[in-house]
Amino acid sequence: MNEKRVGRISQEVKKALSEAIFFELKDPKIAEVLTVSEVRVSSDLSYADVYVSVMGTDWEQRQTLEGLEQARGFMKNYLARHVKLRQVPELRFHLDGSIAHGMYMDQLIAETLAKDDASRRARGESEGEE
DSSP states (O other): OOHHHHHHHHHHHHHHHHHIIIIIOOOTTSOSSEEEEEEEEOTTSSEEEEEEEEOSOHHHHHHHHHHHHHTHHHHHHHHHHHSOOSSOOEEEEEEOOHHHHHHHHHHHHHHHHHHHHHHHHHTTOOTTOO
């Protein structure tokens, strides 16, 4: 199937799943701070790999993934009603650590800049000098 079409379908599936998770699911296992970061639909539309970012502990992330797995049938039904497809793909959920990794990198950069600024002040240099 055309890559462009698969990309559009992936975006529609992502939008519908986000709506289902945030407005329809009432499972206490699913974390409140959750982002559907990406959906990759296979070219034959048989599978949709759903990548979610969960802010929280490892336990909260595992619980959220378990809750999503248990709600798979509900979400597939929701997709069938909200996205016009001949075949609704099987959903496979994965944790996406890219947001957490980005936050970690931001923290490292901030710490490095603070140390650099502190050492510059200790040497009596202003920011413009080097």
